[in-house]
Amino acid sequence: MNSVFSRRVFLHAAACTFILVQGKALGTAGKAFAATPKTRWGLIVDARRCANECAACVDACVRENALHSHDRPATDARWIRKVRVTDKTTGFVSRFPVMCQHCASAECVRVCPTGASYRREDGLVLVNRHLCIGCRYCMLACPYKARGFVHEKTSKQAPGSPRGMGTVEACTLCVHRIDAGGRPACVEACAKAGHGAMLFGNFNDPTDPLAKRAVAFAVTALRPELHTDPGVRYQGVTP
Amino acid sequence: MNRTRISNSKAFLVLLGISLLLTLLGAWAALRIESGGHILTGMNNSVPWGVALTLATFLLVAASGTLNLASLSSVFGREAYKPFASFSALLALSLLAGGLFTLMLDLGRPKDVFLVLNHFNAASVFSLNIVIYAVFFLLVGLYWLLTIFTPQGRGTRVFGFAAFVWRIILTTGSGCVFAVLAGRSALHSALLPPLFIALSLSLGLAVSVIALYKAGIASERPFAALCQEDTARGMGNLLAILVAVTFYMAATLHLVGLNSPPVRSFERFVLCSGGIFPVLLWGGFVTLGTLIPLILLLVPALRAWSLRLPAAAGCVVLGSFALMYTLIITPQVYPPEIFPGKIVEDVFYGTPATYEATALEWFVGLGGLGLAGLLSLFGMRVLPVLPNRFQPTSSQ
Amino acid sequence: MRRLNNVIPLVFLLCMMFCPPASAADAPPVPRQKLLRGHWSEDKNIMRSNHQALLKDRMNAAYPLSVPQRQTSIEQCVTCHVTRGEDKLPVSAENPKHFCRDCHTGQRVTLDCFSCHASLPANDPYILLPKVKNADSLRQRLAQYQAAKGGKK
Incomplete structure (x- = not known):
């Protein structure tokens, strides 16, 4: 016993x-x-300041990352897209750019078989092209259709954005600029064009203008019901 | 021993040649796409998974389903299906190999696929599926060998049960590849894996029937020599039941979808306004894949027609492919509801995409089918797999 | 799920009898050369035999989950290692006279780097090391670099 x-x-x-x-x-x-608590890079896009006929952010992204067009819009690389959205009931029109939302719980990171799609500690969601086998599962998984596939051979690549045929790509939030202390090309172009609709900064630094704006004003996420916790937030956009 | 090997007949060589041709065509097409880029296919940034992947999924679902006949004997104890056990296991292995062939050749960088082995993300259903396929090969391979060399042994039953359980896991995995996509509400349904299982059951039986007829042609024997009439009638009744179950699952999926606000407009698109997709769904799956096989198999007046069973099986195969096409391609063509209740003026986010598969994509997909045929014919030539009603015939 | 992360690949890999997963912490297979004046070895033979291992090491070091050091990309190599064509302009990797392709055309190793990476010298200020301007020879560039670093090792 x-x-x-x-x-x-x-x-x-x-x-x-x-x-x-x-x-x-x-x-x-x-x-x-x-994620480390010190840095979480993000954007706040103010749709109310986004100008009507302006495509400065899109053009800047194409120039910065050498996204050469082949005149085939269905397969051409486009890391940022400007959408114009009209409310069916009220008729209210808003326009704003949509790009990779750099989610904290990213669907693309979860589904990638090789772990090529990964989230850096400072909040950026990137593709490690050395590991990408081009299965395109992340393109199916992304709730924002932000990922694209390189359908043709690349040439004259930009030095900050290596991109090759057969791999998946998306907005990198200009990681080569951020790591050297700068800000994304689209944000800079919007500021230069005089609209200032895009703000880049660190959500986790209380002294950062971005963090201050996020605390003071209502910023919304796209598709909040999916709990992706994106790093790109919007003002003037109702989800 | 009522199993034989296929002999080197003219019909066998012709079928082998066709399979080899399809396989080589698929490999050539894959090489062309690898060097020229996916621009040579009809896939684009809206529709990243096209016909080649639909055919790959189709083959993988059929692979697990063709184990039906083997499971009926080894797991459910139906002695009438015992002669078909090794045949169906061989089919399962061949179809899985064919499906994986197409899957890997459609990758953007196929040479890097072995990276998965060194860098493994266990949260990804895709990579878990790779493990499941590998274990399936092992289990079903062992089971196949046991059915040939020790058909009455206890090991056969044990491995048969293990193979049955694993094939359910495999089909669930294939369904989960689509069902876990929270961003695509049309696919994000708990009904999708059970639909895949039902589809595998009906499609698997249909493919087994067609493969039996093909084996009959290859061995220059009448079908009656491979399969008794009452067994064939039993298969017909079983096929009818499974077709009805598959239809029930698909109908429930769409009915529930019509009642979910996020998916309602998508359901209207796929059921009414989507152009080719309602045609495939109603004409392909419902009419050709469900109604016509049920009529062929259940109407008493047609029982006398000798080709009733293969005709019904052929219709089921085509209907299943049509269903799979609408399941996989339509949610990509229809834009996701990022801005519900709003009109979006952007070609990418606001309007349905166009997708037209090119010939190269079809070749890559059919290459997998060719490889499956090649492996199954080769297996039947080398080992006594083919059921033979009339004994005694040539030995192992 | 995390536990599965540990168990499943081990079981699978053991079954398939492959090597365990590689990590950035693994040493390269050849002896590392100490960085000389911020650059790798000036000895051609040492670079010839070791550059593959060193490039791979830099490649793997670029992708940890923590913030990477951006001074590791291959674009910085080709910014200095320039071959000029008949029109005195730098050639890209499509040209067989490119610095890397010059040797590799004869070797068995096919170059895959420049299918993604830019092969022309960078003049992007976010990519260039500080104070390295376009120079006509490797020696000049190295001298510029040494001057920028104050001649320290």
């Missing part, structure tokens, strides 16, 4: 230790993938 009781106690203790150890391992594993 004694030995049975002590064996049961031993087994219980072993199981609990095992579970605790696994839990700790899970906990630490989880931490390695969590």
Whole structure:
């Protein structure tokens, strides 16, 4: 009787230790993938300031990343698109650019078989083209249709945006500029054009103008019911 | 032993040649696409998965389904289907190989596919499926060999059960590839994996029937030599039931969709206004894939027609492909509801895309079918797999 | 799911008898050359035999989950290693006279780098190392670089 009781106690203790150890391992594993609290890059797009006939952000992106057009709009690379949206009931018109939303819980990162689609600790969602096999599953998964596929051979690539045939691509938030202390080409072009509809900054830094604006005004996410927690937020756009 | 090998007849060589031609055509098309880019296909940034991937999914679903006949004998104990166990296991292996062939050749960078082995994202259904396919090969391969060499053994039943369970897992995995996509509400349904399982059951049986007829042609034997009349009638009744179940699943999916606000306009598109897609759904799946096979199999007056079973099976195969096309392609063509309740003036986000498959895509897809035929014919030539009613005939 | 992340690939890989997954922390297969004056070795033979391992190491180091150091891209190599054509303009990788293709046309290794990466010298200020301007020879560029670094090692 004694030995049975002590064996049961031993087994219980072993199981609990095992579970605790696994839990700790899970906990630490989880931490390695969590975003650092110091930086979360993002954009706030103010649709009310987006001008009617302007395509400065789109043109700047094409120039910066050498997205040469082949006059085939269905397959040409387009990392940012300007949409014009009319409310069916009220008739209210708004226009704003849509690009990769750099989600905190990105669908594309979850479904990529090789892990080529990944989220950097500072919030950018990027494609590691060394690992991309071109299965295009992330293109199906993205709720914003932000990902594109390189259908043709690339030439005269921009030095900051390597892109090659057979891989998937999307807006990188001009990572080569950000890492050198700058801001994305679209944001700069919008500022230069005098509209100032796009603001770039760090959501996690309370002194950053972006963070201050996000706290003070209502910024919305696209498709909020999908809980993607995007890094691109909008003012003047009702989801 | 009432199983034989196929002999080197003229018909066998012709079928082998056709399979080889299709396979080589598929490989050539894949090489062309790899060097020239996917611009040579009809796929674009709105429709990244086209006909080649539809055919790959079709083959993979059929692969798990063709284990039906084997499962009926090894798992459910129906002795009448025992002669077909090794035949159906061989079919399953060949179709899976064919499906994977097409899947891998359609990648943007096929040479890098082995990266998956070193960099594995376990959260991705796609990569989990790769593991499932590998284990399927192992289990069904072992089961196949056991059915040939120790058909009465206990190991056959054990592995038969394991293969049955694994094939359900595999089909669920194939369904989950689409069902987990939260961004595409048309696909994000809990009904999709069960629909895939029902589809695999009906499609698998239909493909098995057609493959039996093909084997009969290759071995220059009448169908009656491969399969007894009452077994054939049983297969016909089973096919009718499975076709009805598949229709029920698909109908439920669309009925529930019509009642979900996020998907309602998509359902209207696929059922009424979408051009080719309602035609494929109503004409292809409902009429050709469900009504005509049910009429052929259940109407008593048609029972006398000897080609009743293969005709029904052929219709089921075509109807299943039509259903799969609408399941996979339509949610890509129809723009996702990013801005509900609003009119979007942008070609990419606001209007349905156009998709027209090019010949190269069809070749890549049919290449998988060719490989499946090649492997199954080769397997039947080398090992005694073909059921033979009249004994005794040539040995192992 | 995280636990599966650990278990499934191991089981699968063991079954398939492949090597365990590579990581950026693994040492390259050949001895690393110490960085000389911020640059790799000036010895042609050392670079010839080791550049593949070193390039791969830089490639893998560019993609950790933490913020990468942007001074590791191949565009910076070709900014200095320039071959000029008849019109005195730098040639891209499509031209067989390009710095990398000059050797690789004869070797068994096919170059895949420039199917994605730019092969012409960069004049993007966000890519260039500081104070390196277009120079006519590798020696000149190296001298510029040394001057920028104050002649330190």
